[in-house]
Amino acid sequence: MVTTEIRGACPHDCPDTCALVTTVADGVALKVQGNPQHKPTDGVLCTKVSRYVERSYHPERLLTPLKRSGPKGSGRFEPVGWDQALQEIAARLQAIAARDPQAILPYSYCGTMGLVQGESMAMRFFHRLGASLLDRTICASAGGEALTQTLGGKVGMKLEFFAQSKLIIIWGSNSIASNLHFWRLAQLAKRDGARLVCIDPRRTETADKCHEHIQLLPGTDAALALALMHELILNDWLDHDYIAQHTLGWEGLRERALRWTPERAAQVCGVPAGQIRALARDYGTTKPAAIRLNYGMQRVRGGGNAARAIACLPALTGAWREAAGGLLLSSSGMFPIDKAALQRPDLLAGRTPRTINMSTIGDDLLRQASPAFGPQVEAVIVYNSNPVAVAPESGKVVRGFAREDLFTVVMEQFQTDTADYADYILPATTQLEHWDIHPSYGHTDVVLNRPAIAPVGQARPNTEVFRALAQRLGFAEDCFGQTDESLCRTAFGGNVDFDELLREGFAPLAIADAPFAQGGFPTASGRCEFFSERLARQGLDGLPDHLPNHEAIGSSANYPLAMISPPARNFLNSTFVNVTSLRDIEREPLLEINAADASARGITAGATVRVFNDRGEYFCKVQISPRARPGVVNGLGIWWRKSGLAGTNVNELTSQKLTDMGRGPVFYDCLVEVEAADASAGARRAA
Numbered sequence: 001m002v003t004t005e006i007r008g009a010c011p012h013d014c015p016d017t018c019a020l021v022t023t024v025a026d027g028v029a030l031k032v033q034g035n036p037q038h039k040p041t042d043g044v045l046c047t048k049v050s051r052y053v054e055r056s057y058h059p060e061r062l063l064t065p066l067k068r069s070g071p072k073g074s075g076r077f078e079p080v081g082w083d084q085a086l087q088e089i090a091a092r093l094q095a096i097a098a099r100d101p102q103a104i105l106p107y108s109y110c111g112t113m114g115l116v117q118g119e120s121m122a123m124r125f126f127h128r129l130g131a132s133l134l135d136r137t138i139c140a141s142a143g144g145e146a147l148t149q150t151l152g153g154k155v156g157m158k159l160e161f162f163a164q165s166k167l168i169i170i171w172g173s174n175s176i177a178s179n180l181h182f183w184r185l186a187q188l189a190k191r192d193g194a195r196l197v198c199i200d201p202r203r204t205e206t207a208d209k210c211h212e213h214i215q216l217l218p219g220t221d222a223a224l225a226l227a228l229m230h231e232l233i234l235n236d237w238l239d240h241d242y243i244a245q246h247t248l249g250w251e252g253l254r255e256r257a258l259r260w261t262p263e264r265a266a267q268v269c270g271v272p273a274g275q276i277r278a279l280a281r282d283y284g285t286t287k288p289a290a291i292r293l294n295y296g297m298q299r300v301r302g303g304g305n306a307a308r309a310i311a312c313l314p315a316l317t318g319a320w321r322e323a324a325g326g327l328l329l330s331s332s333g334m335f336p337i338d339k340a341a342l343q344r345p346d347l348l349a350g351r352t353p354r355t356i357n358m359s360t361i362g363d364d365l366l367r368q369a370s371p372a373f374g375p376q377v378e379a380v381i382v383y384n385s386n387p388v389a390v391a392p393e394s395g396k397v398v399r400g401f402a403r404e405d406l407f408t409v410v411m412e413q414f415q416t417d418t419a420d421y422a423d424y425i426l427p428a429t430t431q432l433e434h435w436d437i438h439p440s441y442g443h444t445d446v447v448l449n450r451p452a453i454a455p456v457g458q459a460r461p462n463t464e465v466f467r468a469l470a471q472r473l474g475f476a477e478d479c480f481g482q483t484d485e486s487l488c489r490t491a492f493g494g495n496v497d498f499d500e501l502l503r504e505g506f507a508p509l510a511i512a513d514a515p516f517a518q519g520g521f522p523t524a525s526g527r528c529e530f531f532s533e534r535l536a537r538q539g540l541d542g543l544p545d546h547l548p549n550h551e552a553i554g555s556s557a558n559y560p561l562a563m564i565s566p567p568a569r570n571f572l573n574s575t576f577v578n579v580t581s582l583r584d585i586e587r588e589p590l591l592e593i594n595a596a597d598a599s600a601r602g603i604t605a606g607a608t609v610r611v612f613n614d615r616g617e618y619f620c621k622v623q624i625s626p627r628a629r630p631g632v633v634n635g636l637g638i639w640w641r642k643s644g645l646a647g648t649n650v651n652e653l654t655s656q657k658l659t660d661m662g663r664g665p666v667f668y669d670c671l672v673e674v675e676a677a678d679a680s681a682g683a684r685r686a687a
């Protein structure tokens with residue numbers, strides 16, 4: 001058998017952006033492996049993506065366009081040809097656009113992180129149409145905005161140097177599950193004597209393997225960071241020269257931090273003051289010290305402030321001076337992407353459509369026309385996302401998508417919860433079947449994806465669908481004829497050597513080992529901005545502070561428990577929930593609860609429970625586990641609603657409130673109560 005190996009990129013929303021090698025024989029993909037030549041990947045993939053072949057040839061892959069044949073949400077469809085589907089969709093969009101194109105809303109996120117199958121042809125199409133713009137806030141906007149206001153952008157340490165750190169603080173991240181290739185470097189550092197500290201309300205598998213676990217209450221990270229500063233100041237573990245030359249607003253921050261004794265923070269965080277003092281000593285006296293901040297800690301009301309407070313720490317101690325010191329939240333801002341060439345905002349031709357926040361899609365689909373809101377949303381085009389499962393307060397999201405008068409097109413690989421509500425489902429190719437090009441938010445290499453096999457069934461790349469719709473709507477601009485391979489070249493223009501990408505499959509960016517050793521932050525002042533003039537001008541606090549959760553523990557008599565809902569290890573958001581071998585590992589939707597909280601409620605191991613608040617109720621199995629601290633329950637996500645008991649998932653309980661910065665969602669700022677339920681209760685409700 002003759003086999004070929006095709007180089008590609010993992011498309012998933014994961015900081016690791018692995019380089020892939022797909023083995024193909026007779027046009028059939030046999031296996032997907034990590035590219036051993038690509039340093040961050042090092043030849044290793046996570047369990048999920050090593051099953052990518054199983055996912056791509058899954059018997060439930062959508063193979064033809066489908067048109068709704070039952071009531072909205074029934075999930076009943078009949079196959080139609082591409083021509084008919086595109087013709088009918090184009091006609092409907094044209095009719096709506098003739099009244100007001102802003103009544104059409106694109107809804108997309110990171111089903112693929114690729115720049116081409118993401119927002120290239122799609123944005124060209126929606127810009128030309130004049131559709132509503134989408135504020136893509138659902139994951140990272142609070143932390144991203146915080147980093148931008150403090151360091152000047154999504155910039156930080158280079159991944160490889162974590163292996164040489166002597167102290168690594170893993171802050172708000174379950175690295176083993178969600179950032180495996182960073183974890184491998186942390187292990188190397190550990191073997192070399194580094195101390196690992198994990199800061200997380202959940203005792204994760206990562207926390208198990210660190211030397212120290214600070215199991216704070218959700219949404220209290222800023223208080224912890226300020227108390228660390230307090231100790232750095234009192235013990236003079238500061239780099240005065242670095243502070244003087246490369247920071248802004250030190251006097252104000254100093255004054256603020258001096259109000260946060262470890263005792264005060266201990267009260268707020270629910271951890272011993274001694275543990276905070278010990279961490280401050282470690283951080284103040286160990287060099288090089290690195291922080292791997294991740295997005296888990298910014299999904300609460302004060303998430304932006306917390307990320308800002310943490311991002312100040314390495315400038316206080318001068319940790320940035322060494323390559324193995326500093327902080328990494330996201331490296332995505334280091335990629336010189338030519339967004340304007342890809343997305344062509346010039347096609348708006350002076351129009352300024354309204355912007356809709358994807359995190360409040362539940363409310364916005366249910367809103368009537370008004371002068372403040374603009375026209376009612378009449379059509380939604382969903383691609384690369386599964387909002388019915390992943391967006392907060394899904395009771396409302398479902399009611400919105402269930403509107404009989406809403407026209408919904410879902411471009412998908414599988415019949416997800418969202419696809420069930422479509423008028424038309426259009427079958428999408430997977431990463432094995434299309435071209436793409438990828439930046440990363442965890443390393444600093446561009447990775448190219450070549451198609452390894454022909455599209456399965458009649459599946460088409462997202463770009464192809466938008467090209468076809470553009471043609472049917474009479475959009476004559478040349479940019480709608482550009483091929484996917486050519487779009488890959490456009491993405492980075494002359495900033496990346498495309499021949500190197502074609503040859504190797506990846507191309508590292510040229511970035512200094514210790515990018516901020518001599519300051520030079522990409523802020524307006526060129527300094528690390530403890531005080532942000534820009535935030536102050538928006539009427540916000542210019543200095544970072546602790547903001548209690550919208551739903552802080554103790555603020556509700558009815559709902560005493562805080563619920564966080566981090567991802568299950570073998571799913572990626574709601575992707576892979578339908579891959580049998582992975583679902584078999586996760587088994588069923590679970591709520592982890594501490595033994596004390598369980599016994600106070602008469603809940604026994606393995607029981608079915610009802611988790612509820614004023615927004616909704618969710619039935620699942622309970623696991624009595626030290627992974628949950630007292631007062632906090634962990635509802636592991638993100639299951640498809642239809643594979644859970646009673647057809648709901650954790651987002652039935654989460655709220656559409658927003659973060660302090662970046663207009664982000666607050667998935668981990670959510671009070672609930674839990675009670676034992678009759679084992680058949682969930683099933684009965686579903687029936």
Ligand SMILES: Nc1nc2c(c(=O)[nH]1)N[C@H]1C(S)=C(S)[C@@H](COP(=O)(O)OP(=O)(O)OC[C@H]3O[C@@H](n4cnc5c(=O)[nH]c(N)nc54)[C@H](O)[C@@H]3O)O[C@H]1N2
Pocket residue numbers: 013014015139171172173174175177178179199200201202204217218219220221294295296297298300564566567568569570571572573574668
């Ligand atoms: N296996 C797997 N990998 C993934 C994903 C997945 O779904 N599955 N999702 C991908 C995506 S979309 C993203 S954005 C990244 C996210 O990557 P990370 O930000 O690393 O996210 P998680 O691994 O979800 O870790 C979040 C952790 O934050 C903790 N946490 C919750 N609330 C708080 C808090 O208030 N303070 C602190 N300190 N910690 C808190 C949770 O318990 C959880 O362990 O991971 C990506 N990788």
Ligand SMILES: Nc1nc2c(c(=O)[nH]1)N[C@H]1C(S)=C(S)[C@@H](COP(=O)(O)OP(=O)(O)OC[C@H]3O[C@@H](n4cnc5c(=O)[nH]c(N)nc54)[C@H](O)[C@@H]3O)O[C@H]1N2
Pocket residue numbers: 011013108109110111112117138139140383384385386387389390391411412413414416428429430431462565566567572573574575637638650651654667
């Ligand atoms: N409760 C709770 N909710 C959360 C989170 C949480 O931690 N807790 N995490 C949040 C976070 S961090 C994120 S990023 C969001 C994620 O939200 P989404 O970005 O919506 O992620 P997925 O659920 O993985 O859905 C992506 C979908 O895109 C499809 N897809 C993949 N590739 C392609 C393609 O090339 N073309 C097309 N047309 N479709 C494709 C996949 O089949 C999949 O169904 O969820 C958020 N929701």
Ligand code: SF4
Pocket residue numbers: 010011012014015016017018045046047048049050180181572
């Ligand atoms: S999901 Fe992350 S770890 Fe897994 S293969 Fe993709 S990039 Fe690598």
Ligand SMILES: [Mo]
Pocket residue numbers: 013138139140
């Ligand atoms: Mo995310």
